[in-house]
Amino acid sequence: MILYPAIDLKDGQCVRLRQGIMTEATVFNVNPAEQAREFAGQGFSALHVVDLNGAIEGRSVNADAVAAILSAISIPVQLGGGIRTLEAISLWLSRGVSRVILGTAAVRDPSLVKDACARFPGKIAVGIDAKEGRVAVQGWAETSEISAITLARRMADTGVAAIIYTDISRDGMLTGLNLDATVELARSVPIPVIASGGLSGIADVERLLSPAYAIIAGAIAGRALYDGRLDAEEALDLINKRH
Numbered sequence: 001m002i003l004y005p006a007i008d009l010k011d012g013q014c015v016r017l018r019q020g021i022m023t024e025a026t027v028f029n030v031n032p033a034e035q036a037r038e039f040a041g042q043g044f045s046a047l048h049v050v051d052l053n054g055a056i057e058g059r060s061v062n063a064d065a066v067a068a069i070l071s072a073i074s075i076p077v078q079l080g081g082g083i084r085t086l087e088a089i090s091l092w093l094s095r096g097v098s099r100v101i102l103g104t105a106a107v108r109d110p111s112l113v114k115d116a117c118a119r120f121p122g123k124i125a126v127g128i129d130a131k132e133g134r135v136a137v138q139g140w141a142e143t144s145e146i147s148a149i150t151l152a153r154r155m156a157d158t159g160v161a162a163i164i165y166t167d168i169s170r171d172g173m174l175t176g177l178n179l180d181a182t183v184e185l186a187r188s189v190p191i192p193v194i195a196s197g198g199l200s201g202i203a204d205v206e207r208l209l210s211p212a213y214a215i216i217a218g219a220i221a222g223r224a225l226y227d228g229r230l231d232a233e234e235a236l237d238l239i240n241k242r243h
Contacts, residue, residue: 001208001239002218004048004078004194005039005225005232007032007069009062011053016223020129020136020168022052028226033068039225040073042232046098047077048164048220054082055103056138060092070096080127080164084109089116093123101164103127104137107144110154117159125162125194126155128185136168148181152189162192162217170198174223177204179213192217201229202238209242 007014010022014029029035039047049069053061059082060066070077079092080101089100099122105112106126116124129136130148137144152163165185167178175198186193195208199221208219224230 001216001242002046002194003044003205003235003239004046004218004220005042005044006048006050006196006220006222007035007039008050008052008222009065009081012062012065015052016226017052019170022056026223032065033072036069036073036077039232040075043236044075044232046075047073049077049079049081050101051079051081055080056082058082058084058104058138060088066092066097067095078125080125084112086112086116086119089120089124093120099123099125099161101125101127103129106151106155107135107137107146110158113155113160114158117161121159122161124160125164126151126160127164127166128152129166129168130181131168133181149185149188152185152191152193155191156189160191162194163189164194164196164220166196166220167198174198174200174229176200177208177219179204179207179216182216183213186215186217194218194220196220199224199230202231202234205230205235205238209239 014032014035015025018024051062076098078099079097084105128148135144135146177195182195
């Protein structure tokens with residue numbers, strides 16, 4: 001089980017949102033590269049980065065901040081937010097991103113996912129962000145009619161390396177991961193699934209490591225790390241002992 005610390009970028013700064021609402025942003029670090037170095041120094045083995053402005057605008061907006069992060073650390077970085085063309089995918093992979101996350105494109109342009117997986121095997125993840133089981137797109141500003149499980153099943157034969165499943169209602173709320181919904185999704189597809197949205201502390205990490213949730217490949221931690229509710233050393237030690 002891999003624990004990914006999250007850096008969400010808004011206007012060049014490292015922020016956390018509440019339930020994906022852009023006006024509900026708390027700035028935790030004005031220097032994302034410094035934050036990335038801190039996470040790497042704490043022993044995390046990979047980093048999760050999202051360009052929030054990009055997710056809404058459909059293009060990379062915080063490219064300079066992402067480039068600074070990539071220059072600052074050597075651990076793998078997975079990047080999402082506004083990446084919706086093969087050219088954009090190719091560019092970020094060439095600049096050192098280890099895995100690109102496609103969200104809105106998976107709903108609006110599934111052929112892009114298939115083409116990207118064929119061209120860049122093992123380098124494409126799909127972000128499935130759900131409100132009450134329905135997939136949200138455009139930086140969570142719109143909710144589609146497709147269910148999270150239906151979309152996941154559509155991705156099953158594309159070659160996607162991972163699915164990142166976020167329960168939007170819990171994101172940034174510190175109410176605990178929706179592990180039951182994540183497990184249900186994970187059991188419906190042969191793709192590794194990463195849990196996101198609401199990780200609140202060490203108890204969530206304990207639950208993730210229990211046999212009932214062993215099918216979940218990883219989890220993303222955001223606000224709990226920033227405000228000290230989750231101690232990085234304690235969490236990583238626990239994971240290492242169980243593996």
